[in-house]
Amino acid sequence: MSRDTLNFHHSIDQIEHLYEGFYRMDRYTxxxxxxxxxxxxxQRELMDRHDAVCVLPLDLATGHVVLVEQFRVGALRQENPWLLELVAGLIDKDEVPEQVARREAQEEAGVELGRLHPITEYLPSPGGTNERVFLYVGEVDSRGVSGIHGLDEEGEDIRVHRIPLDQAIDWCKDGTINNAASLIALQWVQLNRAWLRDHWSVAT
Incomplete structure (x- = not known):
């Protein structure tokens, strides 16, 4: 199938600034x-957001993943707005995605990441925001991982979970885990577990 739509033309006629807080909202004509x-x-309203990094800390030696649990205002319409998620953070101007992954793993889960493997880069909701997500799986020693983490100045209250990988995959199937980054990363690991084990075992 040809992707000749890549040659289509478009032009931005006007940008009207609507709101600026933690995020910015503009109206595009x-x-x-x-x-x-x-x-x-x-005409379309567009939320201008920083790009984000999400990383799944994976302990292949023990068959566990590290997930974090926190309150999410966007999940208020469901019964339980505390979500099981990946470690995640926004990219500051002078950072590269790998730096964000390692920083957030320490801040949100108290873990040090070893090797990182990029899974994909995707647009979580291109109908209304320009945010990009850089998605990784990161090598981790999950033994002893637990506790409450996060930065007080950012209003973070994050509980860390060490979960068997197969259990996390089952939670993707039954809806316990229902956010995009976690679903994509866990399904990728389910499909590529053997390859990743071989890849990390020979990496230097």
């Missing part, structure tokens, strides 16, 4: 070429 070869002008 833009024109783009349609599949029929015509032009279409639309």
């Amino acid at each position: 833009l024109t783009h070429q349609t599949f029929a070869g015509e032009t279409l002008t639309i």
Whole structure:
């Protein structure tokens, strides 16, 4: 299948600033070429967010993963807004994704990451935000991992869990884990566990 849509034209006609807090909201007026070869002008609100890094700490030696649990305002519509998630953080201007992964692993879970493997880079909700997520799996020694972590100045209250990998995968199936980054990372590990074990065993 051809991806000739990559050659389509678009132009931004106007950007109207609507709001700025922790995130920024703008209204775009833009024109783009349609599949029929015509032009279409639309208005869309866009949340301007920093790019983010998510990392799944994985202990292949013991068959465990490290997940964090915290309150999420975006999950208020469901009965339990405390979600099981990956370690995650926003990218500051002078950081690269790998640095963020290691920093957040220490801050949120109290763990030191070994080797990192990039899983993918994806757009979590391109209909309304320009955020990109850089997704990793990170090597970790999970023995003794526990406790409450996070930065007080950022209002973080994070509980750490050491969970058998197979249990975490089952939780993906039954809906206990229902956020995109965790689902993608755990399913990737389920498919690539043997390859990753071989890859890390010969890496230097």
